Amino acid sequence: MKDTLPYAYAGGAVGLHHLYVPRPVDEELAALLKTRRMLVNLRAPRQYGKTSLSIRLCEILEEAGHVTVLLDLRSVIGTVDEHSNTGEKWYGLFFRYIARKIGVLAADVNEWMRKESSESPIVRISNFLKHFIRRYVNKPIFLVIDEIDYVMPHGHYTDYLFEALRLIHADLDGLDLSVMLCGITHPSHLIKASGAGAFNVGHDVVLPDFPDDDGAVELWASGLPNIERRREVSRAILKATGGHPFLTSVLHNDAACAGITAPDEVAGLVEVLLADARNDMRLTPHFETPAAIIAAHVSRGYMALEVFRKLRASGDPIDLRELDKGVGTLLQTAGLVRVEGRSVSVRNPIYRSFFDDDWVSQELRSMGRGRSDRVNQRRVTRGDRKKVCLINCGGTLGMERQPDGTLAQPTDLRQFYGAVPELDDVADIDPLPLMCKDGIHMHPEDWGTIAEAIYARRNDGYSGFVLSHGTDSLAFTASAVAFALGSSLSFPVVFTGSQAPMDVPHGDARPNLIRATHLATQPIPEVCIAFSDKCFRAVRTFKVDDFKFEGFATTMNTPLALVTETVDINKGILRPVTQNERLKLRAAFEHRLIKLHVHPGLDPHLFLPLLDIAEDEKADNKYRTRGIVLETPGVGNIPTEFRWSLLPLIRSAVKRDIPVLITSQFPVKSETRAQYRPATAPLEAGAISAGGMTAPAALVKFMWAIADADRLVAANDIAPDERLSEIRAIMGRDIVGEVDVETTGQRPPNV
Structure with a gap:
């Protein structure tokens, strides 16, 4: 039966008995x-x-x-x-x-x-x-x-x-x-x-897609001699497939078999094709190929799927130059996108329907599963050995030296981590090449991807997770993951990085990775940062140096744990796990924020026009300011005199339902703030104090709080006019140990 069809019905070379449409x-x-x-x-x-x-x-x-x-x-x-x-x-x-x-x-x-x-x-x-x-x-x-x-x-x-x-x-x-x-x-x-x-x-x-012009329509219609309106039918098929040769052949065969008589019947053929493909009744290899190609390149697969999700959601093309080179290549290799000049868009209407958000979510969840990526197979897995998922996010620690002296993502993550055989003495290691980015390129969507990868593997038998990450934004990403996973986290999630790459014999990459893996096997139910011999709570940690191996510090009096010959855990300061509550993932972050570093001569009038955009109904929603962060050089005090006063900016923002957060380069004690009028004035004007939170944790929590309040508004759980109050309440609530309870003496209830 298949050999009697006029058009090719499978991939590969077109047989002699099939119509070959030349270009x-x-x-x-x-x-x-x-x-x-x-x-x-x-x-x-x-x-x-x-x-x-x-x-x-x-x-x-x-x-x-x-x-x-x-x-x-x-x-x-x-x-x-x-x-x-x-x-x-x-x-x-x-x-x-x-x-x-x-x-x-x-x-x-x-x-x-x-x-x-x-x-x-x-x-x-x-x-x-x-x-x-x-x-x-x-x-x-x-x-x-x-x-x-x-x-x-x-x-x-x-x-x-x-x-x-x-x-x-x-x-x-x-x-x-x-x-x-x-x-x-x-x-x-x-x-x-x-x-x-x-x-x-x-x-x-x-080789271009076939256009739906008269010349192409005539060539394709020549295989439908028994359909009276064959040219109109061929044109409708070419529009549905975007000119994809294989899909165009399939639908022409379907039209010939069904004996359709009018172009408006093509939509029904497309629906049947999609239903058959979703039920694995036909065309299974064709529609499985993109997922297989992406799964074979896990290091960029996550980013590629997220870009494709955006393309589907927006419906607008994006500029090829905005994409990581490898991500753009992977999307083209998988055949999911069409590239015309520098414009990238979804390949065709059929792909837009089949490869929907459910498909993207499923592929994200399954990414990296079922792979025998043990770092070293010298040991036979025993029941008493713990299992650790080692997620590579990039940074100096997660990259290898290339022949030209540059650092790039490892070609084979098994070989890369296999160069640290001590890891096999600690636990059974499952490496996952999630992404490979310099720390400065990390953004809120990456935070969500990392949190989702951990959440999806929470029941896979791991004692903990280790994440290698660039140091520039490590405190931000670790804090974001802490808020995304919430207070019910019951296992360690250990971020680490290094100041020197893996191939520096005296560097910190190998010991940091080994120690972080040790910590991931310990009863530390927190998202933390392991650097040198210390383990810090992520939301209380900040970077202090870009060269010394003691690159991070904490606002807490002591670290959570100290790695010596043994791992000494300070159990008295570990965050209590919320009992009888399942782990929930809330990985949305509002990125449309403005952060201003308060300095002498900062003119607030330069930023007032940005607030007007928020009220402009014609303005693109992508550019509407959703929050303002003022980072002060002292205890939360701001200029309040003459033209330099920031109070009008704060009042104007709050009036427009834009929350304003006051942070400091230094942790602020509540009793200290009360002594300074310039520190209390912004709060009286409607701003929110970050209190004793570190600058990275305060910024990330603010982004998370705004997104969560917007979620509650969208779900009708709170009224729109309660949004600012909800954001203020979240910022004052201790979620994962970020609030300075050592100075306040009280721990607000967890959520």
Whole structure:
């Protein structure tokens, strides 16, 4: 039955018995390759006809007297394993496959590789293409390297292939050699070394979506001879699929089988297709492929899914330049987005419907599950050994040195943490490459992602969690996770970082990681920060130095624990766990805040126009100020005289339902504040005091409190005019030990 359908019904090459709808670029490329020797960068999403076009080009060029080799990296090399996890192994597979296709024995390749072992990898690849294969072939050669995106999970050694092609590019005519790289993304995005520059050689060809213009409609409609209004039906299908070749073929087959007569019936075909796909009745591989691709790149998978969720929610394209390079590449590799110039949008209406918020949430929850990522398998897991989830968020501690001296995310997290064998003496380690970012690039959405990853694994048998993180924003992220997980947390969540990278022998990376892992096995039901030999409560910690190994300090009189030969826990100051209450996740943070550092000469009139935007009904909601933080240099006092007075700014903000928080570079004791009129004046004007909270904890809690109050308003649990009062109440309430009870003598009730 399937062979009688007019259109291709599966991925891969289009069969001879199926309709092949050519694009103008097909004939143009064939004509070029017949007359010139060139490097071609062929790009298109999955199931867009790259392989079919490659096969047809090989057939055309073989008829013209060329020798052709089609090397599919997915099948020849595949993902990282023991056969491909070094440059020597990877290129051995690469060389031997090409040699076999031109009739050369593997033994001859192995002998050649042995003789060339003293050469650099780039020179060796160049010599293989320039000299070795020419010993056996005296005709023009057309080499197709398909699925080039499969270099992504491999190490930096795959960069040598692109550098070698740069090297020989100018000599292709003399070598009588053409090379075509087929993939989803441009080779520039597949080069891993920082500062390597763009892959700016070769002829770039992008296979486009089919338009719904008359020419494309006529070609597609030719397979529907029995449908009277076939052109209108084809146009409606092309609109529904966004011109995606595979989905367009599927719906044309469905139209032929159903015998539809009008274009308005196409919507029904789409609904049936989506229902079948959701129930795994057909097209399962097609719709499972994006999730599989993203799951294979966990380090950027979380960020990619969050970006896709935003694209779906907003409906507006985003600028490609706003995305992390690896995230943009991954979304294109997965085929979820369409890139036109610098504009990124959801691929097509069918994808927008199938890959919905439930799908994104499910993939986020399952990210990194079911993987045998033990750091070291020397030990057999015993019932008395504890299990720790080690989450890499980036920072100096979570990055490895590259050949060019820069720091980048580890290619293989198992190998990376395997360089610290002492971890295996502490616990069974499950590493999770959640993200790999410099601390300064962390933002509130990342805080939510981290909290969600911990929450999703709360019942997976871990005694605790360790998170490696950049030190610049470590106190902010750790505080945010503490508020997101709340007062019912019953296990340790230990953040750590380092001032020096892992490869510095005398540095702090290894001891910090080992000690943090020790702490994650202890009865410390808190989110904490482990640095040097101390363990601090996250919401009472701040950074004090960017070089010394004692990089953090606390406002508490003593740390929660001290790591010596044993772990000495100060049980008397541990936060009591809220009993008989399940762990709840509240990971929303309001980021539309303005934080001003109060200094001599700060003119409040510069900021009053920002408040007017909040009342402007025409203003974009993304730019409405939702809160103001004034960080003072003293005990919470602000200028209150003449034009420098900040009181009008506070009153104006509160009048517009914008809360104002007063924090200090130094913890403020309530009895001290009462002695200073400039410290009480802002509170009388309607501002909220952060009290003895650290600046990072106060800011993060304020963002969390605003989001939580807005949640209550949206749920009709409080009236809109109670919003400011609710924010004030939350800020004065001790949630996770952030309130300075040592100075007040009282601990407000937990929530």
